[in-house]
Amino acid sequence: MLAINMEDVLKVVKTCIPYLIGFGIVLVLALIVIIVCRKVAVVKRKAIRSSAGIAILLAFVTTVNLICFGPMSSLISLSTGNGTITQEASDEATALGEEIGNEGIVLLKNENKNLPLADSAALNVFGWASTNPCYGGTGSGSLSDAYETTSLLDGLKEAGIETNQELSDFYVDYRADRPEVGMWAQDWTLPEPPQDQYSDELIENAKGFSEDAMVVITRVGGEGADLPTDLSQVTFESNSSDYEDFPEGSHFLELTQSEKDMIELVCANFDNVTLVYNGANAMELGFVDEYEQIKSAIWCPGAGQSGFRALGNILSGEVNPSGKTSDIFVKDLFNTPTSNNFGHFAYDNMEEFKVTNKDFVTQEEYDVYPNFINYVEGIYVGYRFYETASDEGFINYDDHVQYPFGYGLSYTTFEQEMSEITVSGDELSFDVTVKNTGDVSGKDVVEVYSNPPYTNGGIEKSTANLVAFEKTNELEPGDSETISITINKEDLASYDSEDAKAYVLEEGDYKISVRGDSHRILDEKTVSEKETIVYDEDNKRSTDEVVATNAFDHVAGDVTYLSRADKFANYEEATAAPESFSITEEAKATFINNANYNPEDYNNEEDAMPTTGAGNDITLAELRGADYEDERWETLLDNLTIKEMDTMIAIAGYQTSAADSVGKVGTIDCDGPASINNNFTGTGSIGFPSAVMIASTWNKEIAERFGESIGTMADDMGVSGWYAPAMNTHRSAFAGRNFEYYSEDGVLAGEIAAKAVQGAKSKGVYAYLKHYALNDQETDRNNMLVTWANEQSIREIYLKPFEEAVKKGEAQAIMSAFNYIGTEWAGGSDALLNQTLRNEWGFKGFVLTDYFGVYGYMNADQGIRNGNDAMLVAYDTETNHVKDTKSATSVNAMRQSCKNIMYTVVNSRAYEDGNLSTGLMSWQIAAIVIDVILGALMILLAVLTVKKYKGRANNEAKRDNQ
Template structure:
């Protein structure tokens, strides 16, 4: 989705100013001539007026052509691109969307083997979100309207389920559309009919229709805003005038009061309840264990264009789920190390740096300096929860609902770990996976290491995922041997205080295969006889340069979380910032657009680089030429100042053509879940969210996703993609 900054629009329009000024001069002169002609006789006056009018028209035509073939040429090219995706390629992408969802949906709970729902094809689906689920992210992560989207209810029907339409009609009558959570505005309302609005007849009809209830809970998030940590401080409309959905201080990733009441109602009327959590952010799911009637649960992040077909096939048993959680689901998100240090903290003494700018909505807004302290250091996600439990800081079973890497199956597996071997710094061992159940399925081999730790020494977590592999589909009784390989140096820890380098400390490393980050299947000890410090010329094999501290000056007056003495500084380190003031030292070096003056950086000894040289080189001539080759300087010398200016000024969703170096225009498209040209409206099928892809734990599927995007980009004539990015998920409330 295209995000337009009005300041950028103004800058682009400013490139047209000289042409418009020229037209204005011609227009004024012609107007003066027309006025002066009033003193002439009628014949001459008519002739001069007509010629002046023709002059104005010609000037307008010339100026428009000069603008269209000059500063606006690249923008017009963007808007008139003619690349299209073939039906065959789109069909292949749609199949891949559903394959990703089949392997990315996670089975969280399955008491009494309630799933799959093979005994009945009738199903009651509760929850307003069942009629308006989450398909992906917001902003750039949203889906294209050019392709049909399979809804959650359609996915169930396509899998052969007959649904209670009285319920779905009830929800759509309550509200047909989902409140807008996007780039420009956010309405965080969670529509849900109050429990007392379900009539007795409706509930009796539901019980007569089916003994099983499926409850859908959805949360949305994405580009534009973080999820509310206090719903009372954002736009939200309660579902009742009798009570609030969220009390002051309650957050978006817990159940609303109306959702809680709906669950109470459903569980009071049904003994077999399955919950589907539809959302990418790790919600508080402790409620799944508060009701005896909730026997099954699935995590279904954004499914993309047609991924809800996979949900239907998993519920029916046509597909055996094999997804694993890509986050840790905790009981209380206000008790995480990041809870007090998430969001934007505005300085209270930097008014002189405040700026006024035109924002996405076209309205002026004040932009003020802000900060956030990443106090947790390396203890992010499962690394914190596993280490904190091992150090006795937390009760793991009370704090964690579902570990990282957790996921159930409709079958059972065993994993046997072979002997570890080492050769030339590479560690290898085999794992034999056997399907011991009666249903075909896939399993994931997860490999973790626990390094030796010295109290107060280099910060290290007790659980570190270092390798993983997913099996092929194994029939009942079948086995597959997976070979695990990784470098010894991959177990090095970064010492930012002393060595300021990666260090592989001497000692025993526990290498284990786990069913998830918390539960070990088997392990072996690997000994490193001598400490290795990767500094100077002794870099790791994957380092392109020496790795050392780069931003010591950014550490600030902050206490960072340490494992020393069992996280003795936890309360101090994870507290909210003690001060919101910027120090005088940092003020003296603080620069933003409000106080930046380019003349401050003028230097009499500076020399203007060569521009506009005639070195007879073209960009294509340097394909494959070494980065440090002198020809690159010769090529850059051919650029004019205007070339460089327009390369930067017109750099959104494209790079412009530059004739001085024979460079062609390239087109970039938006992502990350699809490839869409925001100017022509041409786009691709929307894939599941990156969280869903991560939850497949399948490298081949991730590769296939990239290959599919590449094929579609080629057909669209696209060279660049605003692609998925890495994210440490330090907080479940992060929007983007």
């Protein structure tokens, strides 16, 4: 989502122009009258001029009122609500942020028990990033600056680790601030002092200070731009004139030359080195094995405002690390199935769909043609490809993978043992006994994977698929814990888009394993399915409202998808970069943007016009807790006027609009996902660690407490909706918003998000799952990005986290995405929003667009007719208002959208006792009071003017009579 910017301000000003023109006309006329009356008698001239002045004042007050209660009403309301977060809630959030770090920081390497450090340790901390680390990311996911942030070095010091101040001062003196990787512009410079700036004295002093050294490497991403895959094409500065930090063709997730030189220097002078990678995007870390001096390595994603305390806890040994990677770490990011099909690809035959946008920084206009992206890897995303390709003998696993998905070390050791699997109806059940076999207490994660039977050339299947996970309690040395696992058979099914057009559980042997990570099997059992089960209309999955069947045939496009057949025989062909940049004529004929969308083309003559403005004696509050199908909804909806429905749909940026006819109050929604921030009042909450670190805890209970904490602080602020959690898939390590999204795996992401949603909901706050769906890169995200993907991957990979969070978390709100699904905007995709989300999954709630910047393709008419209920903008734009308010098809769609919005709102904190306020807002009351005072003043001035005129006229008459 986009934050407020100068473009917004200019658009708001534009909506006020008609009112200002009206005032200008009155002002000009009044001035003309004042000038013309110069030749009138003095008494009349003074009266006329006084009256003209009063007219100008009246026109000014009227104009201000029309603007404030008209186009500016929404923005003023948003800017005047300013609840205060209690100290207790902030303190609890701060403590929870540290706890998330304790369980989400991942120990990647620890040779010779290099960690934890000795008691009262002294530590040399190298790397410029140690003084300016990554706390989160930029854009709508950034942290509030209203709260104290524990820095990386402070986190170590609080844990009793003394750091080399001389080194830290050296880095601060080199550069104090981090180059901005912002939403509107990016400077990808990575400050790091060249090796020749380290004096001999500095190094000798460091060696005298401690035998231990730590190197910090940081990477920061954010909304609006993906991480560069070729630094020669973006803005950055090398740290030395003697060399290029990033030679041509270098990417952002490898070491710079300055970083390499610094590591060489450290390893030449210290034998016990710890490498800390601080960033959410999976970096190339193969270099940690190239230096025997690097004994230990840690992954610490964005730590939020208190998470670096956890880094100190882990280094000191106060906390035993238990985090597991939420993504796979590969050795060569340019040699992945996605690498050739991520980034910018513009169609060369879509001239008729060109739109003109503005650059957010320069305000210069530029032409945009539809772009595209091919999800050629199919279901083989992340670890699924590497595990399957290894099992097929297509790759040597160790040559490609640095750290598997679900990988993480501990200061102790564990063993896990499965019981026999019990099959009862459609469920598989077994126990996993986890025993701490080491000499330090700690936690472990039970990761359960399935390896389904595969027929060469048949339904695509990975040999490793996460199906369940649980985290143990703290186990003392020698202690055990037994965790019960239950899996529905249907969760082992694969989607067959070719033949059955449904989920299919094929006959054969299913290997169910517990693993230390996606690659290391700890124990395994086999369950045999004697007959193929098709989950069709006669046998839908238990969690589906209606049967899941093909809805995205039109999204596959003219793309060759990666197949496991014959040991990935089509790998080179499928994963190659696009050769053609022309859309097919067949697909082109279905492409929609605002240039060719006409709502009347989609009207149904059989639709009946619903009742509006009925005046029934029923209010929204009476339907709190009522079933979505309760017949009283229809009576309530009859009360809505066309104008009220249009406003509720059109003006839904950071709010839902009020509707007097049904007693619907306005509500406030705020940004996330690592905190709850009001962009209008400046009030924000404590910032939590990034979603990646939360996912890396593999701890559902912590995720739920995170949601509860957000909900508590939102309630303090008077906020009912939270623009989070962000659910998109880590398709590429270079995706700019990976810090906001949980994982490459839908089960891990979905389970963690479901708990966060439940936590917020327990406090009456509705969470918006975003960005639905396939919004997995920032490049061209709002430049008509046509996304091509096959049905199986859409369902099994990209919709999976949303599905889990809707079904298990009972999410009440969704934010749709900027990109296209095939040739339709995601916010106008019936297949995505109605067929799948509502019909199949049973979602009850409303769908909001991502930031409604129009961009040549977003419009309310298309949205409401296809399941997108509201537009995320707080002022009028070209297309956020419904254009067709006459047809029964459109008015019925408006009515349905308003029902969805109100169903969510009435069941939120906004309608809890003590929160419900149906009266005027404070600013409106103040404005009315001021209007009354000014009105009285103008009446008084008018009376005085008349009296003075009469007095002067009488005096003049007397003089004439004398």
